[in-house]
Amino acid sequence: MSVYGISLIYSSLMGAPYVPTKNKLALEILKEVKFKKNGLFVELGSGDARITRTAVKNYPIYGMAVDINGLLVFWSKILSRFDGSYSRINFVTKNILAVNLTKADYIYLFLFPELINKLIPKFNKELKKGTIIISHGFPVLEYKSKLIKKVERATFPTYYYRL
Numbered sequence: 001m002s003v004y005g006i007s008l009i010y011s012s013l014m015g016a017p018y019v020p021t022k023n024k025l026a027l028e029i030l031k032e033v034k035f036k037k038n039g040l041f042v043e044l045g046s047g048d049a050r051i052t053r054t055a056v057k058n059y060p061i062y063g064m065a066v067d068i069n070g071l072l073v074f075w076s077k078i079l080s081r082f083d084g085s086y087s088r089i090n091f092v093t094k095n096i097l098a099v100n101l102t103k104a105d106y107i108y109l110f111l112f113p114e115l116i117n118k119l120i121p122k123f124n125k126e127l128k129k130g131t132i133i134i135s136h137g138f139p140v141l142e143y144k145s146k147l148i149k150k151v152e153r154a155t156f157p158t159y160y161y162r163l
């Protein structure tokens with residue numbers, strides 16, 4: 001069974017389903033954002049960190065990839081060793097509700113609405129003004145007035161917010 005199959009089962013058992021964003025989509029999602037040099041890109045619920053790995057390989061930024069599933073974090077480190085992104089990413093095995101977000105410039109989410117809602121008090125407390133939130137799949141309803149772009153796609157839409 002593949003790492004992805006095992007991870008799917010493991011994450012689901014922990015109440016945190018693992019559904020990766022399609023690789024081809026990663027660049028399309030990222031190209032809508034103007035990244036500033038040395039900015040910090042944080043993927044909350046990073047899976048195999050494909051968005052973060054793609055981001056730091058294509059833009060002059062740093063990444064932090066956070067997932068509760070240690071197997072996925074381990075696998076994402078291996079993948080990043082091979083694709084050359086390792087030195088620019090901080091990999092963290094942790095609940096996203098317990099990670100410090102005060103230094104984030106860009107946040108990427110592909111999470112169910114229930115978990116997004118739980119993040120809101122933390123976002124309100126920790127995120128800097130100007131932080132960009134990219135939410136693939138589901139809107140961040142709390143930030144409706146801060147929506148700067150919505151891109152419809154064949155599968156899920158992507159929502160872009162500036163705080």
Ligand SMILES: C[S@@+](CC[C@H](N)C(=O)[O-])C[C@H]1O[C@@H](n2cnc3c(N)ncnc32)[C@H](O)[C@@H]1O
Nearest residue numbers: 011016019020021045046047067068095096110
């Ligand atoms: C839908 S997948 C998205 C993976 C990746 N961001 C992508 O777009 O390919 C959601 C991920 O969030 C992780 N996750 C769910 N709840 C979490 C939590 N409370 N803390 C950290 N990670 C969590 C799961 O393990 C899973 O890898």
